[in-house]
Amino acid sequence: MMRFFVLFSLLLTHAGLFAQYHFSGEVSEINSGNTIYLSLVEDYRKSSRIYLDQIVKKTQVDSLGHFQFEGNNLPLQNRIYRIHLDGCSDTSEANHFLGQCNNSKSVLFIANNTDTVDFPTSFEDQSLCSIASTNAKSDALLQVEFLKDEMAYDFMEFPSEASRKLNTKKWFSTLQDFGKASKEPLVELYIYDFLSDKRNETYSYYLQDVSNNSYYDELFHRLNEAYANASFTQEYNAEIATDKELASFHSPKTSYFNYFLIGLLIISLLVNMYLVASRKMNVRLRAKSLWSKLTPQEQKIVDHILQEKSNKEIATELFVSLSTVKTHINNLYKKLEVSSREEIVVLFKK
Structure with missing residues (x-):
């Protein structure tokens, strides 16, 4: 047993x-x-x-x-x-x-x-x-698309200003409730992208909503629980902070303090941009350093991998056996500390 x-x-x-x-x-x-x-x-x-x-x-x-x-x-x-x-x-x-x-x-x-x-x-x-x-x-994102079609119909049926305000409030609530009910923060993030789009007529309402509705902070907590290390979680958190400041700037209570905060926010964004650029530069420098450690034959094989050529095609191009190509690729994995061809492409892509 x-x-x-x-x-x-x-x-x-x-x-x-x-x-x-x-x-x-x-x-x-x-x-x-x-x-x-x-x-x-x-x-x-x-x-x-x-x-x-x-x-x-x-x-x-x-x-x-x-x-x-x-x-x-x-x-x-x-x-x-x-x-x-x-x-x-x-x-x-x-x-x-x-x-x-x-x-x-x-x-x-x-x-x-x-x-x-x-x-x-x-x-x-x-x-x-x-x-x-x-x-x-x-299929949750397909269902969101169906809801968006219904929303568009509501807005077109009675295009008056009063109808637009009522429908905007209704559909913000409907879409947000659907996202929460899905138990999948990615669905909520997809809905948020739509509702907060600056090109939409609903954007002015979004700026009011993000200031007064606890939903957005709650969504960040759900994202952080499910996808704490994902880039989109931190991107969302940064956007919410920025939009809350922007909403405050557009409110009747705007003061010099708001301008000061916005200035700090711009500085923060510039610093973040600098850090991102520095990170990319470090990645490029690492790739350059690793490239210099490869033999000429290994460099040729990397070039062929970047061109999406198969092992058989590489062997034909370099006039070597298939087993030799496989040996070179295994050595590349060890030298570059990767485990797949896709990682090699990411490492050396232009």
Whole structure:
């Protein structure tokens, strides 16, 4: 009995070590051969469009309209991801990634490294508009989009000033309540990005709300509990502090003290910008130092890795055996203190 229990425990441990994500779906067969991308959206202010620096993987739609992404290199915690089907017919890089192509489609969803997520076509043969997942939070962002559509309808039905004020208050409360009920701070962060967008008509109300509503501080506590080390948690905290000062500046109680605080805030932001720039410089210096320690052959292999070439392609280019390439790459991992090709790309990307 004890032997069986130990064996069962080992099997569970072994299965956990090889946990991996599997994101797959189906689109129209006319997209056969088109490129489809998987992006990791760490910056919630970059959730509204495609950004090159968010893309972590790409593949092609097969002849039947199917696609899939799988691996084990994503964060174990939930994150916001985007699947983007490139429907552009030309070769302009700007068009491909700035959302200017009419046939391009994308969907935002929540997942982690252990999830299986499927994007089946709907009964109307629409692609990337429904989600089936092992993660109960995956489709929450789609539900937010449905609520935003209802909100837009409310605003258009009676476009009077009185109706706008009533609807603004109603929908701030509706969306915030939906976010809290989801039990996923990433959903609330996605909603916050929308409600606090300076381009929206609701921005003036947001400045009032952020001053008087404890919701925003409570959201920071929820983010800090779930994602304490994530960059977006600290970004949110900094934004809230800035917006509260801005709201105070726009209030009737504005005083010279407010100007003083804003001045301090600007100085703080400049200092933070300097620290971020210094951090990036340190990363570049480290990369330069590590590069100098590589042999010429290892440097060539790194160059090929940055060009996304396979081990077989590298072997052909350098006229060496496949096993020699693998040996060089294992040595690179040790010298650079990394564990994957992706980390090498991050380390030496321009």
